[in-house]
Amino acid sequence: MFEKILIANRGEIACRVIRTARALGIWAVAVHSDADRDARHVRMADQAVAIGTDAARRPYLDIGAILDAARRTGAQAIHPGYGFLSENAEFADACARSGIAFIGPPAEAIRAMGSKDAAKAMMERAGVPVTPGYHGADQDAALLAEQAARIGYPVLIKASAGGGGKGMRRVDRPADFAGALASCRREAAAAFGDDRVLVEKYIERPRHIEFQVFGDSHGNYVHLFERDCSVQRRHQKILEEAPAPGMTAQRRASMGHAAVEAARAVGYVGAGTVEFIVRPDGEFYFMEMNTRLQVEHPVTEMITGLDLVEWQLRIAAGQALPLPQEAIPLRGHALEARIYAEDPDKDFLPSTGMLRRLAEPRTGPDVRVDSGVEQGDAITPHYDPMIAKLIVRGDDRPQALARMRQALAQYRIAGVANNVDFLSRLVATPAFAQGDIDTGLIEREAALLFAPRQPPEEAWLAVALAEVLRARAAASPLRRSPWEPHDGWRLNGPAERRMRLRHGGSERAVLVRTAEAGYELELDGRTIAARGELDSQGELSATLGADTFRTTVLAEGSDRLVFLAGRTWRLADAESLPGWTGGDEAPGGLSAPMPGKVLAVLAEPGRLVEPGQPLLILEAMKMEHAVAAPRRGKVVAFRVAPGDLVAEGDELVDFETEPA
CATH class of the missing domain: 3.40.50.20 (Rossmann fold)
Structure with missing residues (x-):
């Protein structure tokens, strides 16, 4: 070793x-x-x-x-x-x-699998089923469009040299093919240094199921069962699980055999992943082979009890596979959720900034957190915006789901936008809970996942209670004047403080009065007795009327983040927002949502544009993001040109709203 x-x-x-x-x-x-x-x-x-x-x-x-x-x-x-x-x-x-x-594997195996088109040709020769499509070397745009028409829409354009959803677009109509091809090529060239693509038939309601394989230098091959990676956003995985819901022993044996044969065909050594697209009827096609350890490998470790990195090290040192196929255990069910610094409500736009608060779930034999950052670290535009991977295991899928919901509810993240709330909603959807999953799950469940949500009454009251407790704690114990403290004492009766708070487009006022046993909080004409304790980390133990609960209230500028019952609510102090009118769009211009590079300008100044129409393309964190018109109007002028580097908040477009 x-x-x-x-x-x-x-x-x-x-x-x-x-x-x-x-x-x-x-x-x-x-x-x-x-x-x-x-x-x-x-x-x-x-x-x-x-x-x-x-x-x-x-x-x-x-x-x-x-x-x-x-x-x-x-x-x-x-x-x-x-x-x-x-x-x-x-x-x-x-x-x-x-x-x-x-x-890792031999260089020859990496080369063989590194080009999707060459890999598919090799798999066809090895008898492994592949997706119908065009995998040829001729990359003429007109030819690719002809091939797309031959295959039949919808089609999928994919970068030949890479993965991770980069350089990949679904195209539903011939009219959209040229624009999607250009975008795929730009993204593929930026991510992989290679703009070649292939075109495949888009499988309706497909599942993405992959098999973990290992080979050693002694000619031995095994698989460590499958992972279902169907739940994706922008063709990138965010939820994985093992084993795949609904997988039968017969289908596992068939797909596992195909995966092992794929590894054998290239003389594979080390850890690899053979990925399949699976139709609703169970028919499967080879998609690609990743010649490395995968991000989602911990779910395999949780159901087998094996350390895949240890296997990698032993095999690279010349040792044989630690176990034969029949001795590899399969126990229970595991789920992995990728915690990202991104805003799901803004098309999963990545977020940058310092992790001012990062409190992770309690870990143990069945709950694991893999992370490369800690509280105080920064999420920068240079790298992937992943904060952590949360992995849980249960004796069966329902128990694993319960543990995932509980663990997500324990996260506390402040400083960057994140997808914890979104993941909590996702694992709670009836479709996911029942195992009715495919790569279009998020789009199919959009009404549940992206519906406007209002904070519960407890969130508004918790913020008000936390504010007065924080003010009281800030009072100096060595005060020289009776007027200095913020404890609410008044000579001629109870003190009152009115707080105007807002969430999205709604605003509510909470009136706080001191009382003999604590405070009285008035919200929407209803008065409730309140008391509580707030520690320096924002942990609040609150009693509202007869109900006692624990929550966390964190200050982020003029905003207050409330972590309550597995959800995070952002309430703003409306008093600190002069001129606020309840709208979400700033008039007059559009600014960069994050640091990046301008790739293309798509609109013509002076022309009328419709809401949602792309105005320019911004590349950030190795992905393309369209900056769209917020409403009907016209571009007065662009303040940037292709190739320009912009910082978050930089003005991009002078925009004029069309009168109603």
Whole structure:
């Protein structure tokens, strides 16, 4: 076994590999960019090496710098994590030339599976079913459009060289094909340095089911069962589970055999994932093979009790597979939710900023959190906006679902927008709870997932109670004047304080009066006795009338975040918002929702545009985002041009609303 390894990655996967290395007594070396000099994986490692002055992604792609760091630190092997160089055949070759073990498959296997079109051709020869489509080398736009018409709409355009939803678009009409193709090519070139695409038949209501496979250098192959990754947004996974709901033993055996044969066909060594598209009738097609460990590998670990990183290390050191197929256990059901810094109500727009509060669920044998950040760390525009992966296990799916709902309710995140509330609603939908899932679940359940929501009465009252308790706690114990404290005492009767709070387009006033046993809160003409205790972390123990409950109220500027019964509510102090009229759109212009690069301008100044019509394309966090017209009107002028870099809040468009 190795004595020292270097991890050529960052974030939660680097932290994940470090934990296994430490458990095996292996010295772990981290690498980092300037932006990551204080990152969690750097703090966790036994040794850390700076690999470049560039603040963003480039250092992690610098093969020479990473190999030099391995040589200088005496690392015997390199674990590439996922992303960056993990599926780079040149990197695997370079490791071999340097006499450093690559903890991954042979370069030939990476090359064979690295191009989706070549991989599908190989799978066809191996007898593995593939999705009908065009996987050819001719990339002429007119030919691709002809092939789409031959296949029949709807079709899916996909980047040949990558995955993760980048460079992928569904197209329903011939008129939309050219625009979608151009967008896919731009995104694929930016993400993978290769703008080639393939076109496939879009399978209606498909499920995305993948099999974890392993091979060793002794010719042994196994699968570790399946994961259902159907629940996606923007073609990117956010919820995974194992085993797949409704999977029969016969279908598992058939798909597992196909996955193992796919690995055998390329002489695979190490951990890999064979991904299938599954029709509602159960017929399945090979989609791609990821020649690395997957983000969602923890659900497989939870149902098997095995450490997949340990398997990777042992196989890379020349050992045989630890277990034969028949000895691999399958116990219970596991779910993984990806906690992202993004705003689901704004088309999952990524969010940046400091994690001013990050309180995670209580962990144990059946609840696990994998994260690369801690409270006080920043989510930057340089990398994927993942905060953590929350993984739970139960003896069956209903128990796993109950544990997931409970664990999500324990999250406390402030400083960035996040998807915890959205995930809580998602796992509670009847369709998901019943296992009626496919890749269109989020769109199908949009009425439930994105419906306007109003805070319960307890949220408004909790904010008011927390405010007066916070003011009382702020009073100095060494006061010299009876008028200094904020405890509500008055000479001639009870004190009153009126708070105007708003949520979205609604505003409510809470009147607070001091009372003998605490306070009286008046909301909408109803008065209720209240008392409570608030600690320095915003944890509030509140009694309203006869009911006692615990919640968290955090201050974020003029806003108050209320974490109540598994939901997060943002209430603003309306008094601090002069000129607020209840609208969500600022008149006169559109600003950048986050830092990024302007890729294209889509509208012509002076022309009338309709609500929702894309005006320009902004690239941020390796994905394209359309900035759309907020209402009917016209673009007076663009303040940016393609190629410009913009910061969050920069003015992009001078916009004039069309009179009603």
